[in-house]
Amino acid sequence: MKPFISTSFYGFFKYITSLTLIASPWLFHLVDVSSAALLLPMYIGWLQLILTIFVDTKFSAIRQLPIQTNLVLDVVMGFILGVSPWLYTFADRNNGTAFASALCFGALLMFLGIFTQHSPFLTKSIRSTTDLSRLNG
Numbered sequence: 001m002k003p004f005i006s007t008s009f010y011g012f013f014k015y016i017t018s019l020t021l022i023a024s025p026w027l028f029h030l031v032d033v034s035s036a037a038l039l040l041p042m043y044i045g046w047l048q049l050i051l052t053i054f055v056d057t058k059f060s061a062i063r064q065l066p067i068q069t070n071l072v073l074d075v076v077m078g079f080i081l082g083v084s085p086w087l088y089t090f091a092d093r094n095n096g097t098a099f100a101s102a103l104c105f106g107a108l109l110m111f112l113g114i115f116t117q118h119s120p121f122l123t124k125s126i127r128s129t130t131d132l133s134r135l136n137g
Contacts (some may be wrong), residue, residue: 003123005116007067011057013112018052021045021105028101029094036088037098041105044077048109068120074113075121082106 022045024030030037055070056063084102085091091099114121 001122003115003117003119005112007117008058010067010112010116011052011055011059014048014052014055015059017105017108017112018045018048021048024101024105028097030098030101033094033098034088034090036084037090037093037102040081040084040088041102044081044105044109047077048074067116067118071113071116071119071121074109078106078109078111078113080106081109 020027021041024041024045025038030041051065051070051073052059053061054063054065056065056067082103083106085099113119
């Protein structure tokens, strides 16, 4: 399967996602659920915002970080966010809203990390045996 999300859309959508993650405890009424339900989306949202500013995309201010690094970090942070309701035992609180928001945002981050162009998860390595023999001299 080929990655189908363009890096331009990815760069723009990451700003929306990170700002929504930062505001999610108040948007989904998670402030009184638990400290993990409050702080984890905020921390991941701030990390995502900082990474989005520094990644090499069209909408970035400082283009220093390769996009592949950011995509791998998206998958890792998405996994952590997705399993956090069970890790920190807040899955059954607040009528499942805490569970649903963490799971949806985690799945969204993983989806973006896997299916964006230049993703290391779906892009094959370009090196071949002839390339390696030329490097060895």
